[in-house]
Amino acid sequence: MNKNEAPENRSLLDRLIDLALEKPAAPPPPPTPTLPVNKLVDVFSSMCRYDATVVYAIPALNELMRRFPGGVNRRYGSIVFTPIKACENVSRETREVEFDLVNLGRNASTTEVLAEIDKYGLRPALPEELLAYGEAHPEVMPNYIAALGSFSQRHNRADSYDSRDVAYLWRDGRGWHLDFFWLGLDWNAEHSFLAVRK
Numbered sequence: 399m400n401k402n403e404a405p406e407n408r409s410l411l412d413r414l415i416d417l418a419l420e421k422p423a424a425p426p427p428p429p430t431p432t433l434p435v436n437k438l439v440d441v442f443s444s445m446c447r448y449d450a451t452v453v454y455a456i457p458a459l460n461e462l463m464r465r466f467p468g469g470v471n472r473r474y475g476s477i478v479f480t481p482i483k484a485c486e487n488v489s490r491e492t493r494e495v496e497f498d499l500v501n502l503g504r505n506a507s508t509t510e511v512l513a514e515i516d517k518y519g520l521r522p523a524l525p526e527e528l529l530a531y532g533e534a535h536p537e538v539m540p541n542y543i544a545a546l547g548s549f550s551q552r553h554n555r556a557d558s559y560d561s562r563d564v565a566y567l568w569r570d571g572r573g574w575h576l577d578f579f580w581l582g583l584d585w586n587a588e589h590s591f592l593a594v595r596k
Contacts, residue, residue, distance in 0.1 A: 468573035525565035
């Protein structure tokens, strides 16, 4: 019987033979996995781990300007940082440190960021660690990266607003800038945070 005949004029056997000879359709591609926001930290960290030798002292201003040609906030010339509780007992001995980059992929307060960092067995980096990481790996850093392990107080008196700043690196066409980020503001999805394994 002609295969091009109308289906109603063909025998059941002929139609079954045609079906058996047909090339099976390709299976659909597997669905793209989606990750909840709280898993982004773990995935981002595991993909972005680097080492650097850290000297636990803030270099002189002219040395910082050499390292970060985009610009350096001049407060680094006489800066004093106070570690947060999670970083109070960090050794100040010069050593090789393994870093993770953490990005939450959403807006978050500093309190939320610190909670996420702690959840994954990390502690926030100190400013000296951010400087060492920035010098060692300028080509692989995100455009905005902060060290939340200690802060600088802008005033010697208690203010009605949060006057604490943290060390912060950001990049534009001129290169890397060493600056501060005011903790009175929230972080957005573009901000990443340097962290260290506990």
